Structures are given as C-alpha cells and as structure tokens.
Amino acid sequence: MADQVEDxxxxxxxxxRRSIGxxxxxxxxEAILGAAQEILRDKGVKGLSMEAVxxxxxxxxxxxxKWWPSRGxxxxxxxxxxxxxxxxxxxxxxxxxxxxxxxxxFDFWRTAEGQVFALIIAEAQSDADVAEALERYRxxxxxxxxxxxxxxxxxxxxxxxxxxxxxxxTIMAAAWMRLITGRLDSDPERLAHEVLDGWMVGNR
Amino acid sequence: MADQVEDxxxxxxxxxRRSIGxxxxxxxxEAILGAAQEILRDKGVKGLSMEAVxxxxxxxxxxxxKWWPSRGxxxxxxxxxxxxxxxxxxxxxxxxxxxxxxxxxFDFWRTAEGQVFALIIAEAQSDADVAEALERYRxxxxxxxxxxxxxxxxxxxxxxxxxxxxxxxTIMAAAWMRLITGRLDSDPERLAHEVLDGWMVGNR
DNA sequence: GCTTATATGAACGATGCGTTCAGATGTGTA
DNA sequence: TACACATCTGAACGCATCGTTCATATAAGC
Numbered sequence: 001m002a003d004q005v006e007d008x009x010x011x012x013x014x015x016x017r018r019s020i021g022x023x024x025x026x027x028x029x030e031a032i033l034g035a036a037q038e039i040l041r042d043k044g045v046k047g048l049s050m051e052a053v054x055x056x057x058x059x060x061x062x063x064x065x066k067w068w069p070s071r072g073x074x075x076x077x078x079x080x081x082x083x084x085x086x087x088x089x090x091x092x093x094x095x096x097x098x099x100x101x102x103x104x105x106f107d108f109w110r111t112a113e114g115q116v117f118a119l120i121i122a123e124a125q126s127d128a129d130v131a132e133a134l135e136r137y138r139x140x141x142x143x144x145x146x147x148x149x150x151x152x153x154x155x156x157x158x159x160x161x162x163x164x165x166x167x168x169x170t171i172m173a174a175a176w177m178r179l180i181t182g183r184l185d186s187d188p189e190r191l192a193h194e195v196l197d198g199w200m201v202g203n204r
Numbered sequence: 205m206a207d208q209v210e211d212x213x214x215x216x217x218x219x220x221r222r223s224i225g226x227x228x229x230x231x232x233x234e235a236i237l238g239a240a241q242e243i244l245r246d247k248g249v250k251g252l253s254m255e256a257v258x259x260x261x262x263x264x265x266x267x268x269x270k271w272w273p274s275r276g277x278x279x280x281x282x283x284x285x286x287x288x289x290x291x292x293x294x295x296x297x298x299x300x301x302x303x304x305x306x307x308x309x310f311d312f313w314r315t316a317e318g319q320v321f322a323l324i325i326a327e328a329q330s331d332a333d334v335a336e337a338l339e340r341y342r343x344x345x346x347x348x349x350x351x352x353x354x355x356x357x358x359x360x361x362x363x364x365x366x367x368x369x370x371x372x373x374t375i376m377a378a379a380w381m382r383l384i385t386g387r388l389d390s391d392p393e394r395l396a397h398e399v400l401d402g403w404m405v406g407n408r
Numbered sequence: 409g410c411t412t413a414t415a416t417g418a419a420c421g422a423t424g425c426g427t428t429c430a431g432a433t434g435t436g437t438a
Numbered sequence: 439t440a441c442a443c444a445t446c447t448g449a450a451c452g453c454a455t456c457g458t459t460c461a462t463a464t465a466a467g468c
Contacts, residue, residue, distance in 0.1 A: 021465035022413035046330065049455060060416040065457065121384055122326035126250065131386055138385055159402060166398035170378060177377035180325055180384070181342055182335055194370035198363060198402035225434035226444035253424060264447040269426065 016058060024067075031057040032064060036078045040112040045119055050074065072123045072130035075116055076137075082113035088144065094152035095192045095200070098171055101145075102188035105175055110184050118179055142168055162199050171195055220262060228271075235261040236268060240282045244316040249323055254278065276327045276334035279320055286317035292348060298356035299396045299404070302375055305349075306392035309379055314388050322383055346372055366403050375399055 017027055035057035039047050050071055054061045068074040086104055091097045108114040124131040145168035152158055158167075174195045178186050221231055239261035243251050254275055258265045272278040290308055295301045312318040328335040349372035356362055362371075378399045382390050 017415075019413080019415040019464040019466095021467080022411085023466065024413090025415070028415070050457080051455065054417095058416080060418090061457080062417085062459080063415060066414085069457095071456075118329045122329040124386075125322045125326040125384065135385055161401050163398065167402075169381070170374060170399055173377040173381035174374060176381055176384070177373070180329065180380070181339055182328075194367065195374055197365050198371075221446075223433040223435095223444080223446040225436080226442090227435070228444090229446070232446070254426080255424065258448095262447080264449090265426080266428080266448090267446060270445085273426090275425070 028057075028059060028063060029067065032059055032067075032074075033078060033081050035059075036074065037082065037113060040078070040116065044112065045115045048075075048078075048116075048119075070127065070129060072120070072127040072133070075120050075123060076130065076133045078113070079116045079120060082116070083108065086144075088148045090148075090151070094149065094157050095189075095196055097148055097152075098196060099189040099192040101171075102175060102186075102191050106178070106184045106186065106188060109179055121176070121180060138172070142172060145171060157201060158199050159201055167196075167199060232261075232263060232267060233271065236263055236271075236278075237282060237285050239263075240278065241286065241317060244282070244320065248316065249319045252279075252282075252320075252323075274331065274333060276324070276331045276337075279324050279327060280334065280337045282317070283320045283324060286320070287312065290348075292352045294352075294355070298353065298361050299393075299400055301352055301356075302400060303393040303396040305375075306379060306390075306395050310382070310388045310390065310392060313383055325380070325384060342376070346376060349375060361405060362403050363405055371400075371403060 017025065017031065019025065020027075032053060036048060036053045039052055039056060043052075050061060050064055053059075053074070054064050064074065068077055086101065088097055088101055091100055109117055120130060120134055124134045142165065146164045149158075149162075149164040149167050149171075153162060153164055174191060178184055178191070221229065221235065223229065236257060240252060240257045243256055243260060247256075254265060254268055257263075257278070258268050268278065272281055290305065292301055292305055295304055313321055324334060324338055328338045346369065350368045353362075353366075353368040353371050353375075357366060357368055378395060382388055382395070
C-alpha cells in the first residue's frame, strides 16, 4: 500500500496524498494553491470557495483551515502566488513609466487570478485580518512606487512641491479606483497624464 | 381585529401592520428601512442581514425581496436614505473646498450608516446590479465635483492643462482609497494639498 | 518504540440567501 | 354588491458556504 504517487491530475481513483509524518507536506500546499488557481480559470472567481478548493485538491477542509485560517487568508495566498512582482521598468519619463505600470496592472487584474485582488478588497471591508494583509501589501507597493517617483524627482521632472510618497499614493488610488468600479479598460497612457501632468515641470 | 395601530416600537404583542389593499403600504417601506438603520446603529454593519431586517421590521422576507430584489439593492437603498446630499460649499479656494469635502465624507463614512458605503463597494465586486448602482452613483457625484473644479478653473486657480472631470476623479479616488484601506482618520486638509497642489497656479 | 504532528474524509452546526406557500387584508372595478 | 387583484405576514424550504470536530491513518524524530 501507500503508493506515494503524485497524482495531481486525478486519473487514479483512490488515495494519493497522505501525511508524510510529523511535518508539513509541501505537496499539499502546492495542491491546494494549484487547485485554487485551476478553479479560478475554470469557474471564475465565483466558484472559489473553501469547499471547492478542498475537493479539487483532494484535501481535507481541516487541512485548509489549519494553514489558512480563513477564506480571506487563502485569497491573499492565492493572489501573492499569482502576481508577478512588477518591477517598474524605467521608460525615461515618469508619465511613460506609470503608463506602463497602469497597463500592466490593468491587464493582470483582468486575468482570472488577478480578479482575486478585487475580492480581497471586498473581503477586507468585513474581515480585519484581510484588511491588515491588504494594508501591508499597499504599503509595500507604495514604497516601490515612491522610489520611481523619487528617481523622477532627482531627474528634475517634478515641480518643487511634489512629495514622492503622496504622489505615489495618488497614482495608486487612481488605479484601485478603476479596479473597484470595473473600468479596467481605461487608457493607461491617458490616465497617467490625467494624474501626473499637473506635477510635471514645464506645464507652466 | 384589525387594530391599525402604528406600533413600530413593539410594545404590543401580536399584529401591527397588514395589507392596506391592492397597493403598496408606505409604512412597510418605512419600517424596513428604519429597521435597517436601527440594526446598523445597534449591531453594526455585520448584523445587517435580510433576515434580521425582516424580523426587526416585523415584515415578511417575501416583502423585502419584492421591493429590494437582493441584499445589495437593500444596501443601496439604506445608503441613499442615510446620506445627506453633500453640497460643496465654496470655501474660497479649491483646496479649502475639497478639504471640507474630505472632512465631510470621512466623518460620514465613519458613522454606522456611512459604513454601508464600504459594504456596497465590496458587494459590487461580485454583484453586477450593485456594481451598476455604484457606477451610477459615482458618475452623479463626479458631476457635482467637476462643477466645483470648473468654478475654480474659471476663477483662474488652476493651471492651463487641468481638466475638470479628470481632476475630479483623482480627488474622488483619493477619498475612496482611504475608505477601502481603513484610513478615514487621514487629515483632510493635508490630503487636499497632496492631491491638488500640483494643479494650482502659483506652484511654479 | 513512543511521541508528535500531519493528512484525509466525513459529519455537524450555524448562518444567510433567495424562494415558495397559505391565509388574511382591503382597494378598485364590474 | 360581488369579485378580481395586489399586497402583507409568517413560516417553511432548499441550497450554499463557512468554520469546527472527530476518527483514522501516516511517518518523522527522539
């Protein structure tokens, strides 16, 4: 017995993943997060329930709740696994760099996995743990954005009074606004101008 | 029988509101929305379920679903009933006017009724009807905001390239961002500066 | 070998959504 | 006057989901 086959595709009938002793089985985490991703692609964001994930991963719900104590926690994990850490490639001007950024996130948020982010924001409104995770994430991304703005400022692109972090938050808010109001088809370039033009040297 | 008493406080035991014939009973709508508001104040946003509202209003769930076909619809109704239409009082400068606006909405969003708005945003992420209602509301408020910006522009406060509607959306996004990330304690004045300074004439 | 932590699968309770039904009410019209 | 009609309550139902608990099996590590 105990055929330790890695049957994640499900062609075998009965048992496939068991305890590997008194330590966490990495295959389990992988199977669960993978199952979540598959569900997202197959059934979309609506089908992503704890039960569905457990069933698809052939995992016990007890296992899910052991490692991700709430639905929100799982959502966050799924999102963090799916999102590639966007590096803000310098396009020469801040406007161009931010336009590229907007294009990137809008495209990602439209994917099956990316839609999870909207769910996380929704869940954060009623789940303190998710709210905390979201806030951590926001701060982390804010730092990355502020660095880009900082570099632009060092190049002399920005007017005197510009504060990198405040401007970064304005940039981010514009993106999140488009997400939660379902307008991810907004033109990234135009949006970058609408948000930033006032702060650029040369516009009077 | 048929004592048509308006016993909304619940001191009487048995029956209190019945059909008034083949037309909608306005007392029912009032009782339901009122009950929702009471629940918000008593139990907070978590306790606001259709069942709880029905029970508290002594209404049948069938009646609720007749007039508000989903939970989201009821949320929207509750919100629209609670929010006073904010008129943007002109404080002389756009910064001051927007600071006052931020102060107003942040204060309101922190009230029991105001918290419903965050719920609506959350619900909109998975309920198309709510999303549509939210989008209507956003556009309506956008127009009001853009008018204020327009007046400011007419006074010559803004730089050449400023577009009233785009700027209005940036202003709004900054506020919504603070709401969904639980930072309604942000300083309204400071925020107004962070969003607008770049667009004001005189900042180089 | 014994302890310990993990994994599954199934059951359970609680909650909430949205639907359906029966029975009572009163308006408006034929 | 009589009847059709739309409304209201209250209760029940089906369904999905959350999160918990239990019994049982597994194997690492001391």
